[in-house]
Structure formats: structure tokens, C-alpha cells
Amino acid sequence: MLTIPSLPLPAQGIAQQACMLADRAARCAVMLLCPEGTILSWNAGAERLYGYAAGDVIGRHVSILHGDGQDRRKSLDALHAARMNGLHRADAWNRRRDGSLIWTGCSLLPLAGEGRPAGFFARLAVDLTPYRRFEEQTATGRWRWNPHTDNVAVSRRFVHMLGMGDRLPGRARDWLDLVHGDDRRALRRAAARAWSGETAAPVCADLRLRSGDGQYRWFRLRAQWQRVGMTGPHLLHGSGIDVHEARLAQEESEQLTCALQACAGSMRRDRSEAAIGRVLMDMFEDVRALQETQATLAVERERAHITLRLLTDSVIISDANGNIEYLNPAAERMTGWPLDEARGIAVSSVLQLHAPHESAHADMLAECLGAAGAATTFRHCMLRSRFGREFAVDVSTAPMQDPAGRLLGTVLALHDVSPMHALLQTLAHQASHDSLTGLLNRREFETRLQSALDYVRDGSGNAALIYLDLDQFKIVNDTCGHAAGDALLQQLARAYRGVLRERDAFARLGGDEFALVVDRCSAAEAARVADKLLEATEGFRFDYCGRVFRIGASIGVVPITARATSVEQLMRLADHACYLAKENGRHRVHVHGDKDAAMTRRLKDMHWVGRLNDALRGDSLELFYQPIAAVNQQGGLLHYEILLRLKDRDGSRIGPADFLPAAERFDLMPAIDRWVLKRVLDWLEGEPEHVDRLEMATINLSRRTLADESFQQYALTCLDNSSVPADKLCFEITENGAIADPARTIRFIETLKDRGCRFSLDDFGAGMTSFSYLKLLPVDFIKIDGSFVTMMAESAVDHEMVRFANEISHVMGRRTIAEYVSDASIYERLRELRIDYAQGNWIGAPRPLEARMWQ
Template sequence: MEKPCITGPSAFDDWLRSNPDPVAIARGVTLQDIRLLRWNDAFATLLGMREDADPAPRFAAALTRMAQLDGQQEHAFVAANREALRAGRTKTRWEFLDPAGKRLSAEVELTALPSLAPDVYCVHIRDIGAVIETQAELATSEARFRDLFEVAEDAFGFISIAGGEPCFIDCNAYLARLYGASDKAQVIGATPLDFSPPVQPDGRSSVDRSRMESERALEKGFARFDWYSLRLDGTPFWLDVALTIQPSWGTGVLHFSGRDITDRKHAEQTLARAEELARVTLQSIGDGVITTDAEGRVTALNPIAERLTGWPQIEALDRPVGEVFRLVHEDSRRPVDNPLLRCIAEDQAIDLPGTAVLLNRDGVEYQVEDSAAPIHLPDGTLAGAVIVFRDVTDTRRLADEISHQARHDPLTGLPNRREFEHRLGELLEQARRTDAVHALCYVDLDQFKVVNDGCGHTAGDQLLAELATLLQHRIRRGDLLARLGGDEFGLLLTDCPPDKATQIAHDLLGAIGDFRFRWGERSFTVGASMGLVPVSAGAASAAELLTEADLACYTAKDLGRNRIHLFRHGDADLARRRSEMQWATELRDALDEQRLLLYVQPICALGEADGPPWYEVLLRLRQRDGRIVLPGAFLPAAERFGLMPLIDGYVVSRAIGHLLACGRAAGARLSVNLSGRSLEDPGVIGMIEGYFADPGHVSGRLCLELTETTAVAHLGRTREFIHRLRGAGCLFALDDFGTGVSSFAYLKHLPVDYLKLDGSFVRDITREPIDRAMVEAIHRLSTIMGFQTIAEFVEDAATLELLRTIGVNYGQGFLLGRPAPIESMLEGIPQSAIGAA
């Protein structure tokens, strides 16, 4: 069948045929009325029209079939055709199936052709399926991008800098949260400078720094930097920012990527502070520090190490450590193994031997102490080593001086007691190993106190120094002379039997006797007492040897001074003096440990009682094993070694305490014995005077007993003492009266209250007429002078009755009451029933 057509210029037909898109000329607006007037092959193919068919019904049928138009869609189809005829042109969208059943999306352009007829229009179909697919893919891609943009753990945004000042034009939620915003709207439209301090930590303004980084990003295409930011609440934090050009967003838009690096910055700052602290510490510590790599090459020196080694760090770097840190033995001068190299080789800490000397680059020597330790990486790999060392040259020199001073006497320069005892111990050990015999000589100067007290301590010191020089030049080579303290010297004679030692001691004694000490215009001679002790294998200890030498020296002094006494076991004099020395030691310990006990014995009135209960305070010593010792065993040693003021002070203080304590003395009177030396002791006298100055004391309750010997030997001091204290209410008794040769002659000069008759007269008064006559004479004289008498050793009824007949006022003895602890006064020790006795 011939294809229907319309007449027209051939140019239109050419355009129709050459157009690749489906194009047709149609007439009519509804599916029922529409007719095709002209079409091209592409149009026929798209709609599946065959050459031999009537195009009009085939076109309508194809549209209906392919578009699957329902009523609403058909209405839209008709409306689009009418709009094209009315307006001249319109576009619509056709969705239909092609002949193969594939769904097509087509954009249809309808153009009215009024020049042909009022209801004729051109149908131009464009397949936009690929475009729609691309748009769908783009939409999907954009949605995925947006999802990634929003859920990313980094802060993303886009910044426009077209207006001069950077401005966020978009951001993800993470960036908003990072800035402390609750919504992106608080960020979009704002500038990053709104979330920044005015000045960055490097000192540059945030505005200048922002401009510089933006320009660098535009120029280079990328810029990355750290940025100090502020959240909306003012909290500071750090961002790692990357700016990237985004051409797709237009000119002047940068992609903003930020990561919170606050923790990293804090860690870096902490590390930097630690490194700076380590650097400053390393630079400022007083020890030298050298570090090396694993091959032993220097990697660092601090200033102290530079000074001690003589190597500046810049020159020492990468040199073998043995070249920079050179060590030799202080005595042999042989090289010492470098501790750093040993530390690396053995992979353990190494200490330098104390005999090492550091050789400075310039030849200066330093005595050093050091320690080296390996340096390990976190994985345990050996990275090198470090050595820390210090200059101990002055310290060791000072230590040597201190050691010398600790072992020597500063006045004479001789070894002191400590060094002497050490050397004595060595000699004793040698004697035990070899059966050799040595000698120990203890020297105590006589008459030294005369010089020291008469001319002063300076003269005494000069005398000791000159004598030390004299003796030092008189002893043999290998012997040791030491100053043991005060005016005492010690001499160790090596390989010297007793006879030889005695000869040497006599020579020294003669040299001392010939020595004349001059001080100003005065001249003095001194002597010495010497004690000799053999040092043999049988000696118990060095301390025992010293004790024996001291005892022998004391014996020589006691036997007349300026002589030598050789210690021999079994010597009676030495045994007695040893016992006294032991008691002296025991007394000192007992005083420290308060093992001296106070007992009391009643002094009873032999007539009618006219005063308070009266007790004499007696002393006992409790030994460590619990045994109680009477004073006759230890008081002689106390007198000999000058311990009586200490003992009297101990007794007086406790007796006074009993008198002052409320209710403890039960109103009793106490008699306390005082030795002669205590009358010269300020401590004891002050204690007694303090009692009478105390408002709590009661007059007449304290009686001080002085022996007749003591009173006569210190007559002037005793009289002054008695006069001063009697006015305060103190009573005095003269003890052991009758034993002295001049008792009656001195009695009138001693204003005492009581005379105690010596027990040697009272004990046999009933059998010895002379003793009775002595007691009667003393009592009559006492009565005339206004004294009362006290008889000791009242031990039987006959003696008591005779004493009463004579008229003696008081008695004391076992018959009247035995001694008991002073605490028993609290129980009210009763006066003996005189009448019953």
C-alpha cells in the first residue's frame, strides 16, 4: 500500500528522514481520532508499525498497547495534544513497552503545525531511559555519599572562600558535634574562625593563619595543618585539618576534613615536657652522662661529661666510647675495661671498680665512680647503653682525711684509742697464729693535773704534744704509741717478751722523768705510772688485755706512782683492785638501771618519845640475778673511784621525794648519810637546798649524817654548810663519833644536833668497862654541849637497859628494828616496844 503523505517542500522530508529520533506528523488529539500523516523509519520501528498496514489504527493500537494507558493516563495524553495545538508547543512523558516488551521512558515534544492544518502537530520522541538510569545512579551515588558523609567518624564539611572570609556551606553531623553544636544549622553559615581563639598557640592570629592555609590549599590543591579550636561552650580542642579543592562545587570551595587529635596533642605535649625535663635534667645534674649506640659509639654527652672527659659533644659524637671515656687503674696505671662496652657485651648493668681513674683528654685525672646500664627498645632490642659517673676526687680525699682523723688524735697526731684497740686486736690474732709474744703498756702521767690546773688547758695540751713527740722518738720501729685519752697513752711492743718490755718501759719512764716542761718562766717535771701486760695466745680478748693493763697501771699508781707494774695472774693487789673496778662498773650500771634500793631502819627514843617516827636511810644494791648486796661490799669502790656524789645524789633525791610526796612519809623523819666529796658537789648541795626552798617541806624532817672523819677533814666547809641549812630547818648528826683522835677537840666547832656513838663502843658495853666509860663520857659531854646521843648496834636487852641507865637518848639496832624497804614506811613501821624489850 502506498504510504499516505502530505505535500510540502522536499527540505522537510529530508529532515524527517535524516532525524535519528522517532518523528511523525499527526492529526487529531484522541486515540480514536489520531491519524499519522507522515513519519520516519525510526518512528515506525519504535512503535512496531509494519509497511503494509494502515498506519492510523496501528499507531493508536501501538500506543494503547505499549503505554498501557488507563483512563487517567489517556486523559493526560489528550490534554498534552490539545495543549500543543493551543500553545504551539509542549512536552510530555510517555512510559510504554517497545515491541520487544522492554519498558521505555521517552520525552515527547509536540509542536503545532498550523501552516498545514489547525489540528496538525509534529510528534518528536526522545528516548531518555539512559538519562533516567544515569540520574538514578547519580541519585543512588549521592545518597550513598550523603550516608557516608553523615556517618563518617571524621568531621567533613565544605567551605566557601569566595566571599573573602571562609564560610561553611555544608557539614556532617560529626563536625557539628565536634564543635559542640546540637544541629548542623549552628555550623552551616558560620566560619571556622567562630570556633577558634583569636590567637593560635604558635602566636599567630587565627585570621592570618586561616587565610594562609586557605591560600595554600587553593594554590597547591591541598593543605594539612593542626588547628587549635574552641567548642561552643569554650572547651578547647585540637583538629588535624585537611583542605582540598572541590571543583565540582564551583570556584572557591574547599572540602574541609577534620579529626580530633586532642589526646594526641596532649600526649605529644606530655612527651615534649618529659623530653624537655629529661634534657634539662641531663644538662643540670651534677653527674656526667654518656650514651652510646649498640656498637659502642657515642651518641650524647651532657655538660658535666664534656668537662670531665675534655671532649665537646660535637667532636665526641660517633666516636668509640673507649676513645672518649678512658679509664686506668689508679695504682698500676693499666687500662680498665670500659664499663659501657662490657655493659653492651653482657647486656647487664656494670659498676666501675673503686680504683678507676678517668684520664681527661688534656691529661687531667679524676677519680670517678660510675655505673653503666643497657638501653632497650620496647621490643627488647638492645639499642645502646648509658653510663653515669661522678668526680669523687675531692670526696675520696676528704674521706681519707676523715678516716685519718677518726683514727688519730688531733692534738698529738698519734693514733687514737679506736685505732690502738684495732691494732691490739691484730697483734692478738697474730699471737694466736704464731705463738709470738708481744706487750701492751698502759701509761698514765703523774702531776699532769698540776700543769693543767695551774697554767690552763693550753699549757696542758702543749705538755701532751711535747711528751708525745718525746716518746715517739724513743720507741722502736714497728711499735705503736697512741693517745688513749686525757693524760693516758698506750704502747704496743711487737715481738717483745715481758723482760724486754719491762726494760723498754723503764727507759721511757726515765725519759719522762728527765723531761722538763717550761711554760713562761715556770718549769715542771712530770712522772708516769705504767702497767705492762703480755699479749700472748692465751689472752681472752683485746678488751680484757686493756682492762688488765689499766688495772696494772692503777696498781702502780696506788703503790706510789712513777713506777711500772707487770700484770701477773694471782697478784693479790691486782685481784683487789680488779674487784673494786668491777664494783665500780657494776655501780655505774646500777645507777643507770636504777638498781640501787633504799632501805630504812628505825631510830627509837630510849626515853619518852618527843618527836615523829625516825628512820635512817640505808642503801642496798640489787644485782641482775636478783641478789641483794650490802653497802660494805661496794661503797669502798665507790669512794675510790669518785662515785659517791652520784650515789648520794641518787639517795637524797629519792628521800626528798618521799618527804614531799603527800602521805608517803607518814610524817616520819629521815636521816640521810653524806660523804665528804658530796659536800663539794654542787648537784647534791643544790638538791638539798632546793628541798628546803620547796613550800611543801616540813622543818625538822630531814637529818643529814656526816661521819666524824669527813667533818674534821672538811671542817671549814662543813661548818659553813651546817650553819646555812640549820636555819632552814635541817638537822645534823655526827656519825661514828669516838673513832677519831681529835674528836673532842673539834666537837665544839661543829654545831650538830646529834652524836651517833660508834657501834664498836656499844657492842661490848656490858662486858668492857672501858667501852662503858667511853659511852658515859661522850654522853656527859654531849649533854653539856646541848647534843643528844644515838647509840648504834643495840642488839640485846642488857645493852638497851644499860644505855637507858646511862641516859643515852636514842638507840638503833636489830633489837629495835631491822632494815626494811623504804616503801614499808607506808605501812607505818612501828617503833619497837621499848618497855617490852
């Protein structure tokens, strides 16, 4: 072994391993490579195979041996594959020093150093060129004829065998012109018999075809009619091999036989020594040719035997009865059976094949061993060796037949695809599982949920969907970071799996949301499973850097019934049920039932949410106004409240009592209030004469809008960009909204009052704290709750409530508005109490703002 001292050599243990490999494989090309692919050592077998002396290649990159244009990057990829998989095998063209190409079988083996991880590699190469040449020489040409289009398709191999260029005949009649005239009638007769169904056997005929040089050569053609699909056309599929030399030898043998027969007859008439000499000479020449043929066959047999031994694929040859005749070394290693023990044993006893998710594939073996047609390939099979080890293999089979078509045996080739199978399994797992927790991901979970729905629809049983959302999970992320949140989810997923059945489909849908499909389970049983998950959550403690966290969970349970329309509907119902569990106090289970009023209300709200979102993007929202009249004076400027309506699909209008609760619950009110403010200002800006007659237009603001810090800046921007005076606007806020955050509400009011806007406090008197907050809020108007106004004519208590609210408001410098004025008697009582303004249908019903029907 030669080395260059200037190069870094591996540890002594690695060098010894490389020497042992070289000594034991003296007939193979063995070299030692550093982690980057530089050649460190070079044995005599490598010198013989590649023609390089050791001093010519040591220190150079192994890519100098590649003969098919591979670059250094592909060499590094092969080294990486060997490092990852423990071994990397590949067959490829290599280039010798003289420039000639050799077909080599190469193996890369990582070598573990003493006290260090694997880094160096042994590369072993053997010459497979004889096998490659043998394969090329025995290749078969293929062709196919479509009688409906008269089109003939021919393989490249057949074109090469015929010696033809790129211009090929396209129609069957043109190909028929290439057939020797003496052979055409027999060809037509055989094809007609096959077409008429007289025989199921393939058409087989020896005939002469005109090659590219104009000469005729003998070919053996086999063809058979095959239908495309169940109803497709019949196509004639065929193959052809060159038998010209064999046919000529047969003709020469027949001529010699005829000569011998003629000579025998002439010897009866003329016992001439010259005639006998000629016959003996002819016989001698024929025997010598036969001996040469036998010697050639012996050489080819030896080459084929060597090739079979060098093949990395397993090759098994059986006789016509399905018994083992031959196993190559690769087949011995894979099956665990030595050839001496396996010979004569049934293939089914040695070759234990099965599909990954099915029982033993005995039918496949029977088909392999009894096949009388073309070669067949079975993919995605599993082979169990004699000692229980399993390999993923692709099995290719081909029958061996005599010229009469009788089965002589079968050749089976097994290609080991275990690394690819393992990679596909890994990729399939990654595609269907959450990378953080190892649970199913959303896509795979929805597939399992669809299977459960199909199972229930078939009447096979019952099932339920459980949807879980963690409570207080955001606290962990905000205080300790997302790494802590990820660790919590991983630990919690393991805790959940400990209380669930193995067959239950449990998934992380994303973030802190989980879902579970439990089959063969009633709604009550599913609720008990949900309770177990709740208990597991309650008992879970997350310790992160000395800080201990407790979390909760809100869980929704939805029975899976045949009435469910889709997976999407089930997921939506489960999400709603989980939301209701949160809305009812968190850390609880909500089971959806047929008479679930809370679910019905939430689904109705979600319906309105969708319609309101569409309305905000379109033109379905419409502004109305309702007059507010001064009680003790006539005429004056216009004063009204802006109201909102939703246009229905049939042209009718929907009142705010139907859709505003949903907008409040799902936080759409800030967007709606912005829309109203912008539309009112735009409309007023287009009506300058109306603005001159206007005292005040009141716009309602919701509780959520008051809590929205960005709305104040939005309102100021709208006022700055509008020509409408700010004192023409009055913002009406509810008592409940105002007292939710009094300090923020007061800042909001004072900021907009500085611009000139006015404010009204709605529903005054409905809450117990109304009077205590009245002196804190700098509003201009007090709107007395309509429940008192409506009954003040019949109830002395309500009458006194209205009187007291009016007097205390006047004391504090606020003007009062009585709403829900429905008749003249109520109006007269308001006038007697000196209420400032009145509003109600008796004063004026709501009308479209665009109508301009002003009182």
C-alpha cells in the same frame, strides 16, 4: 708574641721563659696565664689550633676554650693542682672559634719568677682528635647471654653498630631472628661445641645480622663461656666488630677470580680481544682499589704513629717472643730506655714492675706477654726506671692476634698514677696517725693490738700492752694555755720514740694518754720498757717562755695472753693498772698479774659502778629504815635512820657494805645521796599521817657529798618544793667527812639548820681528834662508834669510852645515840649511863620503808 700594655705583665725572667717555650714548641699551642687564669700571651700554634687571633683572646679567661661546659671554678682548680704538684695534665674537649670541638692534651706548668714564688703558668695543648676518632672507629661492641634467664645484655657501642633504636630484643631467640637464615645453623653448631667442652678456644664466626634499616651487614663475633664465681651460672660473653666492607671486598675478589677462570676457559675456545679487554679492565679496577686501600692504610698508620707519640700514657709493644718492638716517648721517659737501645730486648729487662709490698712481679709480666684472651688491667703496681726512680702505675695489656688466633705480640699501656698514689699514702697516714704528735692514733693502735692478740693466740710468741697517763699535765694547760700543752706533747713524743724500738706500736690515744704494744716481750721485759718510759719522763724538761715544767707519768702494764677475750678487755685492764699506779702514789709502774688483788678489787668496784648507774636510772635501789629508840622513856614519836639496799637480779637485797665503797671511790655518792633525799621527801609527802607521828628521819651524807658545793643548793630546793617540815629531817655526817674541810662543813650545817634540819655526827670516838672537833661542829646528836658499844659489856675500857663520850656530849649540849645494840645486857648498861637513844638489831632490824611496820 702580642701583648696589651694595660694588662700587668710578669717579671722579665718569666717572659723570657715563656718566649723560649713558645719558640721550642712552635707546633704546639702555647699560652702564658696569670695566677687567676687570664691569658697574657698567645703563639702562632695556638692561633692555628683554636682559630683565634692573639688580640681576640689576650686579656680573657682561659675558660673560653673549654668545650664541655666547664666553668671558671674548674679552671682555677686545675691551676691550683698545677701549683701544688708542679705539673697538671688532662685530656679534654676544647672548642675552636668556629664552634667545632677538638680533643686536646693539655699541660699546665707553673713558672718561677725572679725573686718571687711561682705564680704564672704556661699552658701547652696538642691536638689528639685523630687518636680520639681512631679509638672511636675501632671500638668493639660487647654482649652477654645468660642461658638460665634467656636474657641478652648489649653494650651501647654494639647497638650503635647495628643502627638500632632504644627498643632492643631481650631474649636470645629474638636476637637469633636477626641472624641471616643461611648463618644460623653454623652459629648453633659452634656454640654447642663450646658448651660441650669439645674446644677451649672461643667461638669465632662471621655472620650477617639485620640492622635497623632492614639490611644485613657482616659482623665477626667472638664468644666464650665463663662461670660466675666458683658455683655461679655459665654466661656466654662475646664481642663483635663490623667487617661488612672487608667481606664485600673479599666477595668481589672471589667473583673476579671466578670471572678470570671463566674467561680463561672461554679464551681457549674463543680468543676474542673484547673478552681479554674486559678481563684486563676488571684487573685494572681491582689493582686501583688495592692501591687506594694501601694508601688509606699508610695514612692511618701515620696517624696512629703520631697519636702514639702524643699520648701522655706510656705505650710498649712487644713481639710474640716478649721482645721490645716499640716504645713511645712517654715510655722512654718513664723507663729511662731510648727506643734504639730497647728494641729487641726482653720486656722483663726494660719493664721493672713490682707490687708495693711484694717481690718483683715477674709472674704478672709473664701473664701479660702470654695472654691469649681479652685485655687485662693490673692496678697498684710500682715501676722502677733504669735510673732507680719509681712510679706508681696502672698497667693495661692487650694481645695482638692474627685471624687464626695466633699471638703476634702484646701492647702494654702504663698510666702514671704517682700523684694519686702519693695522695692516697698521705690520706692513709692521716687516717692512722695522730695529727699533733705523728704517733699512731687510737683506731690504728687498736688494729695493731688486735694483730698482737692474734699473734699470741696462734702460739707464735708473747707480747704486752703498756698504758701511760701523764701526771701534772693539766698544770701546763691551765697556766700557759693549750698551745703550750700541745708543744709539750710533741716534744715528749719525740723523747719517747728515742727509747723505743722501731717496730713497737706506739700511739697517742687522746689528751695526755699514750699506749704501746711490745711484741716478743715477757711481762718482766715489758716492765723494763715501762721503766725506760718513766725515766724518759722524769728526765724531760719543758721550757715554755722561760718557765720550766717537770711532769710525771703513771704506767700500767698488762701481759697479752691467749686468755684475753678482746682488745676492749685488754684496754680496760691496762687502764685499771694505770689507775692503780696513780692511786699508789703516781709516777710509778703497776704490772698486772694473775694474782693482782688490787686489780681484782678495782674490777669488782667497776662492776658495782655499772650496776649502780643502772640502778639510779631504774628502780633497783630501795629504801629501808631502822628504828632509833629513846633509852629512858617509853612510847613517843617515831625516830629512825634511812638505809639503802640494792635489789639483786634474783630478788634478794644487797647490803651497802658491798657497793658503797665502790660508790665512794668512783664519786657516785653525791648522786646516790641526792636520790635518797628526793625519794625520802617524796615518800613522806605521800604519808601525811605518818609525818604527824614522826619525830625525825635520819639521812646519811657521804664525805664527797659534803665536798660538793652544789648539794647544799639542791637540798634547799628540795625542802622548798616539799610540804614535809624541815625539822623532820636529820642529816648524819661521818667524823672523817666533817674534818676533811671543817669550815665548809660548818657553813653547810648552819645553812640547813637555819631551815630547821638537824645533824648527827656518826662514828664519834673512832678518830684521835673526835673531842677537839666536837666543840667546833654545831651538831645536835652524837652517835657513839659501835666498836665501843659492842664490847662495853666485856671491856672496862670500852665501857669507860662510852661513858666519857656520853658525858662530854651532854656537857656540850648534844644528845647521844649508841649504835650496834645487840642484846639486853648492852641496853641495860646504856640505860645506867643515861644514854639518850639506842639503835641496833635488838632494838629493831632494818625493814623496807614501804612496809610501814612501825614500832
